[in-house]
Amino acid sequence: MLRAPLLRGSGTKTVTRRKHKTFRQSSRVTAIRSYHESKPMLIRKSPELRYSQVTPRAAYLNRRHFLAAGIGGLAALRQAKAGAKLSASKSSFSTSEPLTPLEAITHYNNFYEFGTDKEDPSKNAYKLKTSPWTVKVEGAVAKSTVLDLDAIFKIAPLEERIYRHRCVERWSMVIPWIGFPLNALLKKVDPTAKAKYVAFESLYDSKSMLPSAFAGINFPYIEGLRMDEAMHPLTLLAVGLYGENLPNQDGAPIRLVVPWKYGYKSIKSIVKIKLVEKEPPTTWNLSASNEYGFYSNVNPERDHPRWSQTKERRIGEFRLRDTVKFNGYGDQVASLYNGMDLIRKYY
Amino acid sequence: MNKVLSSRWAKVLLFALCLLPLLLLIWRFYHDQLGANPIENITHKTGDWTIRFLLITLCVTPFRKLLNQPKLARFRRMLGLFAFFYGCLHLMTWVWLDKFFDLHEMWRDVVKRRYITVGMTGFVLLIPLAITSTAGWVRRLGFVRWQRLHRLVYFSALAGVIHYYWLVKSDVRLPLLYAGILAILLIYRLPGWLRSTEPRPQGSVAHR
Numbered sequence: 001m002l003r004a005p006l007l008r009g010s011g012t013k014t015v016t017r018r019k020h021k022t023f024r025q026s027s028r029v030t031a032i033r034s035y036h037e038s039k040p041m042l043i044r045k046s047p048e049l050r051y052s053q054v055t056p057r058a059a060y061l062n063r064r065h066f067l068a069a070g071i072g073g074l075a076a077l078r079q080a081k082a083g084a085k086l087s088a089s090k091s092s093f094s095t096s097e098p099l100t101p102l103e104a105i106t107h108y109n110n111f112y113e114f115g116t117d118k119e120d121p122s123k124n125a126y127k128l129k130t131s132p133w134t135v136k137v138e139g140a141v142a143k144s145t146v147l148d149l150d151a152i153f154k155i156a157p158l159e160e161r162i163y164r165h166r167c168v169e170r171w172s173m174v175i176p177w178i179g180f181p182l183n184a185l186l187k188k189v190d191p192t193a194k195a196k197y198v199a200f201e202s203l204y205d206s207k208s209m210l211p212s213a214f215a216g217i218n219f220p221y222i223e224g225l226r227m228d229e230a231m232h233p234l235t236l237l238a239v240g241l242y243g244e245n246l247p248n249q250d251g252a253p254i255r256l257v258v259p260w261k262y263g264y265k266s267i268k269s270i271v272k273i274k275l276v277e278k279e280p281p282t283t284w285n286l287s288a289s290n291e292y293g294f295y296s297n298v299n300p301e302r303d304h305p306r307w308s309q310t311k312e313r314r315i316g317e318f319r320l321r322d323t324v325k326f327n328g329y330g331d332q333v334a335s336l337y338n339g340m341d342l343i344r345k346y347y
Numbered sequence: 348m349n350k351v352l353s354s355r356w357a358k359v360l361l362f363a364l365c366l367l368p369l370l371l372l373i374w375r376f377y378h379d380q381l382g383a384n385p386i387e388n389i390t391h392k393t394g395d396w397t398i399r400f401l402l403i404t405l406c407v408t409p410f411r412k413l414l415n416q417p418k419l420a421r422f423r424r425m426l427g428l429f430a431f432f433y434g435c436l437h438l439m440t441w442v443w444l445d446k447f448f449d450l451h452e453m454w455r456d457v458v459k460r461r462y463i464t465v466g467m468t469g470f471v472l473l474i475p476l477a478i479t480s481t482a483g484w485v486r487r488l489g490f491v492r493w494q495r496l497h498r499l500v501y502f503s504a505l506a507g508v509i510h511y512y513w514l515v516k517s518d519v520r521l522p523l524l525y526a527g528i529l530a531i532l533l534i535y536r537l538p539g540w541l542r543s544t545e546p547r548p549q550g551s552v553a554h555r
Contacts, residue, residue, distance in 0.1 A: 104383035112518070116516075118383070171384055216517025287517055306513070319447075
């Protein structure tokens with residue numbers, strides 16, 4: 001029972017006390033690490049402490065709301081109980097680099113629909129209603145369709161993909177996503193010869209989200225990929241991370257992950273996927289076309305006009321790291337861009 | 348009111364208040380409450396407080412006149428120096444935690460990136476003001492020249508606000524708020540400037 005310890009009070013204490021722990025020292029973080037790293041081990045050490053058992057998930061993901069909510073907190077708890085463990089197979093695409101703690105992944109987000117400060121989404125994303133949810137798949141396809149979450153989860157077996165994530169703002173993380181390749185979905189709908197690009201659209205709900213005028217970018221958020229990028233085996237539709245459903249602030253219930261491109265290409269909370277013939281408009285490119293191109297491949301050789309992209313700060317580290325072209329996925333994706341000027345033209 | 352403002356303790360209290368943002372930052376650092384990217388957080392907070400203290404400093408004269416509280420003037424120097432202090436901290440986070448003292452890199456950024464160019468300009472303009480903030484310097488320069496020099500603070504504040512406006516990605520609400528406050532403070536002074544370029548000797552802060 002998840003509920004019992006919390007109602008006794010000890011759980012609540014855990015929630016507040018957590019605030020004072022450091023990202024690196026947090027015992028919970030250690031728990032996450034050891035949980036993760038001990039998975040393939042044959043000899044089992046003491047009873048395993050799973051990260052989801054330490055603090056109820058919903059309470060943890062949104063402490064303030066939870067503590068303030070009272071009855072709402074109980075509802076959140078029920079939701080936490082429902083939070084399904086996702087079983088996923090391992091992938092050879094995964095990096096073995098140390099994972100970024102869940103705390104950072106869920107409290108340092110760019111999700112402008114829920115506020116433009118990094119911690120805003122963790123406070124506001126509880127307003128996102130992820131069920132019922134549908135994704136429309138349409139455009140240049142033989143079989144356009146509307147998928148509900150059940151259908152989405154049945155498209156392909158889930159895999160865990162531990163990817164590096166590089167934000168255009170010069171920070172990076174290592175995130176254990178759970179999802180399936182976008183190409184599995186695209187093959188199901190039978191793209192026609194006219195399908196040259198894929199356009200994505202996020203949910204926009206003006207009642208629960210920030211107005212465009214405040215965020216400074218147009219909503220709904222839109223993104224796009226060239227067909228070969230979309231079909232690339234690295235390109236993931238993520239439905240979870242750290243072994244569970246996606247937290248709202250990370251783009252629940254389904255988002256894109258394109259690990260060799262800057263984070264803003266990996267559109268969150270997708271409601272529409274449309275296959276099109278022409279390069280589709282994209283949100284940040286519309287906002288500042290000299291700063292954010294359509295391709296947006298991680299590229300230390302191409303400066304953002306306002307800052308250098310040669311280095312990055314891995315969250316949790318003090319020193320900066322050198323940024324690697326295509327975020328280190330060059331062996332797999334560099335050939336997609338043969339002969340293209342990635343600095344002046346196709347940035 | 349006058350008595351409170353003239354008291355020595357008023358300055359001590361204000362000094363402590365001005366240190367609060369820094370103390371809070373240090374406290375939060377040691378309790379790991381600066382979020383996932385503490386260095387970015389420190390950079391933003393110290394930058395924010397630099398602009399705020401510049402604006403607060405520019406509020407002193409209008410408030411002194413509007414509230415008819417001449418004694419307010421005795422706090423102006425301290426507030427200005429705190430703007431400089433937070434500006435130094437802000438610059439240091441960049442020099443140390445972002446550039447790791449790589450002079451070549453820093454110079455390239457200063458000449459290449461306009462928000463850094465203008466931010467650096469704003470900071471450099473504050474240096475002569477901080478140096479000449481003492482009574483001795485007012486005497487040495489003579490009040491008229493001293494006051495003329497210290498009008499640089501308007502350009503520094505303007506540079507700070509532009510620096511902020513240029514660096515945010517898309518949500519310009521806060522930079523615009525600062526710009527609005529600065530505009531009001533400058534417009535308030537406009538009639539005075541138009542009336543005469545001669546400085547008025549009365550109400551000077553020079554001889555405290």
